[in-house]
Amino acid sequence: MxxxxxxxxxxxxxxxxxxxxxxxxxxxxxxxxxxxxxxxxxxxxxxxxxxxxxxxxxxxAKPLQLLDESVLKQTLSAPLELIPIIDSTNQYLMDQLPELQSGSVCVSEYQAKGRGRRGRQWVSPFGANLYLSMYWRLDAGMAAAMGLSLVVGVAIVEALESLGIDGVKLKWPNDLYYDDKKLAGILVEMSGQAGGAAHLVIGMGMNLAMSDTVEGIDQPWTSLSHATSKTIDRNQLVIAFIQAWQNALLDYEMMGLTGFVERWNRHDNFVGRQVKLLMGHRDVEGTLRGIDAQGAVLIETDQGVQAFIGGEISLRKV
Known part of the structure; x- marks a missing residue:
């Protein structure tokens, strides 16, 4: 440092x-x-x-608002560290697990080794985005953590709506979209033993005002600045997301996915649209019908509505 x-x-x-x-x-x-x-x-x-x-x-070249640890700590009750330059906020918390209090947060301005689902690189320029991770202890165990990225996704969209930013959608299982382009990604990593608590690190990278010339991104992407004409206060966004995550995770502990299915389906970017599900050597095409109570994605094909969950599954629009 x-x-x-x-x-x-x-x-x-x-x-x-x-x-x-x-x-x-x-x-x-x-x-x-x-x-x-x-x-x-x-x-x-x-x-x-x-x-x-x-x-x-x-x-x-354009204004830059730095994150302010004192502002964040004045509002939030969660233990929080702002580490401006870091390899990965998720990895930092994973390395600290034995010493962390549930709800602990790490925020950064720049990630040298940011990563997404399946180990993909997450491009993380300084000050243009948000890089945020939270540790959560789930006493119900690792099996109960299924669908957690869905819960966090719902919490993020609803937090944005509370700030007057509408139109952000969800893509199963762990992405946020705006205008059919990727806006943010969620990465949930866990450790634990059978019969014991699950130790979860939930990370998010969200593009806020990223330059159009950034290289290394392998799909259409956008920034939150395209979704609103308002000035985006990065500190207030961090506060809103952390509070929303805490509330959603507490709700999830009490009632599982039950209370989130309708909320997810209301914001699903691809509901009613033709999609292709990539599962290794097998592709499934059909109409997306949202998710079920287990967090599986529902695809309507000629054989009826089928549920798919977990594994190396990737969703694409047709």
């Missing part, structure tokens, strides 16, 4: 807006102009767009 302190201080200065000369930044941080230039290059490698004009200095 120490090796990033200077870069983070430069970003804090730049986030105030306007131009900042290399000399001004160097004096504020006690380093040379050449060192400032080197740190700027490192910041750009995090995916932050900074430009320089001779005689004026450096400026962010």
């Amino acid at each position: 120490k090796e990033h302190q200077v870069k983070l201080k430069i970003l804090k200065e730049l986030s105030q807006g306007g131009f900042h000369s290399g000399e001004e930044l160097g004096q504020a941080l006690g380093i040379s102009r050449a060192a400032v230039s080197k740190h700027i290059q490192g910041i750009q490698q995090w995916g932050v767009d900074i430009f320089r004009i001779q005689g004026k200095g450096y400026q962010l």
Whole structure:
């Protein structure tokens, strides 16, 4: 973390807006102009767009609101760590499991090794998105954790609606969509032993205002800024999501998926639409009919409505 302190201080200065000369930044941080230039290059490698004009200095290409740990902790009761630069928020919590209190949260500005479902890379530029993970102890055990990504997805959409952001939809089993493009992904990882509690780490990466030039994404994607004309307050989003997750997980402990099926189906991006389910060497095409009480996706084919769950299943629109 120490090796990033200077870069983070430069970003804090730049986030105030306007131009900042290399000399001004160097004096504020006690380093040379050449060192400032080197740190700027490192910041750009995090995916932050900074430009320089001779005689004026450096400026962010677009406004950047940094997460504020003090603001988050003032509102939230959950134990929370803001680690601006991290390999993976999920992995950080997985490594800390024996010491964590249920409900503990890790938030980051940049993930060097962000990952999605099935080990895929999750592109994680600095400050453009949200990277959030929560640890939850589920005393009912690992078998009871089936469908947890569905519960979290519902909580996210409803939290956005409470902030006046409508139109975000769900894609089974762990994605959020807007305008038929991927907006966010949920990754639930767990550990535990038979007969014991399940230790769950629930992670989410959501695009907020990601540059259109970002590379390494293998499917159509969008950002939350396209879903609303309002200024997106990243700190308030984190607060809303954490509170929504906590409430949804407590509800899930009490009643399982029963209370979430209708809520999911109401927001399902593909209900009533033709889809293809990819299951290894087998494909199933039909009309999507939502999910059932076990969290299985329902596909209507010529053979009737069939339920599919778990495994290497991938949903695609036809």
